[in-house]
Amino acid sequence: MKFDPSLCHNEREVESKLIVSYLLPKLGYSIDLWRQEHKLNRFRLDFSAYSHSETTTDIVFEAKHPDRNLNDHFQQLKEYMLELQIPYGMLTNGKEIIIYKNTNNNVQRIFSCWGRKIEENIGKIKSLIGKETLAREIKSTGHNMKIIAVYHNKGGVGKTTTVVNLAATFSKMGKRVLVIDLDSQANCTFATGLVNFGDEEKDNLKGSYVYHVLKTRQAASIKEVARKSHFSSHEIDVVPSHILLMKVEDELNQYDYVKGLLFKKLEAVKDEYDIVIIDTPPSLNLYAKLALITSNYLLIPSDLKPFANEGLENVRDFIEDNNEFRDMMGRGPIEVLGVLPTKISTNARFIQGTLQKRLASVSQRYKFEVMNSIIFERDDLAKCTEQTVQIDDVEVSEPRSIVDFKSNSKSVGEFEKLAAEILEKIGLS
Numbered sequence: 438m439k440f441d442p443s444l445c446h447n448e449r450e451v452e453s454k455l456i457v458s459y460l461l462p463k464l465g466y467s468i469d470l471w472r473q474e475h476k477l478n479r480f481r482l483d484f485s486a487y488s489h490s491e492t493t494t495d496i497v498f499e500a501k502h503p504d505r506n507l508n509d510h511f512q513q514l515k516e517y518m519l520e521l522q523i524p525y526g527m528l529t530n531g532k533e534i535i536i537y538k539n540t541n542n543n544v545q546r547i548f549s550c551w552g553r554k555i556e557e558n559i560g561k562i563k564s565l566i567g568k569e570t571l572a573r574e575i576k577s578t579g580h581n582m583k584i585i586a587v588y589h590n591k592g593g594v595g596k597t598t599t600v601v602n603l604a605a606t607f608s609k610m611g612k613r614v615l616v617i618d619l620d621s622q623a624n625c626t627f628a629t630g631l632v633n634f635g636d637e638e639k640d641n642l643k644g645s646y647v648y649h650v651l652k653t654r655q656a657a658s659i660k661e662v663a664r665k666s667h668f669s670s671h672e673i674d675v676v677p678s679h680i681l682l683m684k685v686e687d688e689l690n691q692y693d694y695v696k697g698l699l700f701k702k703l704e705a706v707k708d709e710y711d712i713v714i715i716d717t718p719p720s721l722n723l724y725a726k727l728a729l730i731t732s733n734y735l736l737i738p739s740d741l742k743p744f745a746n747e748g749l750e751n752v753r754d755f756i757e758d759n760n761e762f763r764d765m766m767g768r769g770p771i772e773v774l775g776v777l778p779t780k781i782s783t784n785a786r787f788i789q790g791t792l793q794k795r796l797a798s799v800s801q802r803y804k805f806e807v808m809n810s811i812i813f814e815r816d817d818l819a820k821c822t823e824q825t826v827q828i829d830d831v832e833v834s835e836p837r838s839i840v841d842f843k844s845n846s847k848s849v850g851e852f853e854k855l856a857a858e859i860l861e862k863i864g865l866s
Contacts, residue, residue, distance in 0.1 A: 447503070507533055515537070525566050525571070583865060586731070596717065607714075621680060695727070738777045778811045810858050813847070817847075821836065
């Protein structure tokens with residue numbers, strides 16, 4: 438079948454005659470590998486296609502009316518590609534075809550041709566965005582890795598509990614998970630069973646923790662610092678923190694390159710992890726900035742109490758400030774997954790009354806979307822990180838994930854629901 442651009446008189450005909458009837462079959466995308474009018478996060482894509490299975494969008498096709506200038510629609514396509522981390526995009530009005538590539542969050546035109554010349558250029562187009570080409574490229578680049586920061590500038594809202602149990606849940610679901618602890622309090626490092634700061638002689642972290650990743654471009658890699666954690670029966674790598682991290686903040690603040698260094702070092706291991714979760718300090722300091730600059734997504738745990746809710750104003754301003762730096766790096770703004778209600782009372786009257794008002798306040802007053810998932814305050818969740826074992830005459834801390842501590846706990850189901858909701862939002866479901 439040949440394509441004749443003169444037969445396209447409107448956008449729908451561009452979609453049906455060029456994209457559906459001609460391009461998708463020619464490029465090797467069978468009916469099960471593409472979606473039309475695909476709603477992904479806050480966007481509705483004309484067409485999305487997958488090179489092997491519906492786990493992540495490899496290319497988006499946007500069709501326009503034959504009379505429209507495609508250059509006028511580039512910014513919209515660029516926003517799709519950056520925020521959804523889509524590697525390839527195509528714009529077409531039937532008369533012209535333009536292909537763009539997202540390389541390290543820099544979207545550039547890599548090919549264009551006239552619609553009437555598509556027959557003689559289909560081989561070139563197939564070599565760029567054909568199913569087989571992208572399947573090979575995706576396999577070799579591992580571009581699917583998603584980085585999620587868990588942040589609120591209010592302490593005690595359940596950030597660390599969220600990080601470690603969400604990581605364990607993702608790992609149980611078959612995802613390759615890396616946790617990075619950027620908080621000098623090192624609660625996450627403790628909760629994943631890697632720290633024993635109570636015994637200085639047994640402190641084996643101070644010579645190799647997250648500071649050594651951030652120190653210089655030539656300093657330690659993620660691989661060199663990450664450790665296998667045994668708090669979960671499903672393997673998780675952890676880049677630990679240390680109480681000494683507080684003392685080196687002034688040193689690291691002297692170097693502008695530090696702000697972009699963690700992102701660059703994660704690029705080196707993007708083939709090895711599906712999800713990276715960053716635990717953050719409850720502050721507006723350098724380490725919190727690094728998390729928001731580095732991550733693709735932001736999850737905001739909150740107990741929804743008035744003080745925590747008022748802090749959401751600071752969170753919003755902090756996001757905007759760091760988006761300015763991301764823009765300087767050529768990266769789009771961080772995507773806020775939503776505010777996650779945490780440490781919520783299980784009292785029925787509270788849930789039906791006060792909780793509903795607090796949830797409404799987050800969306801109405803502070804303009805943040807609220808996650809559908811809720812993490813309730815339960816004894817199981819508190820106790821799982823407090824587990825110990827007796828070795829000779831010494832009681833040794835041995836924290837466990839909620840998944841391993843009590844598999845039938847209601848908290849397990851809550852984290853499974855949360856994990857599924859996040860995977861849906863980040864395109865890894």
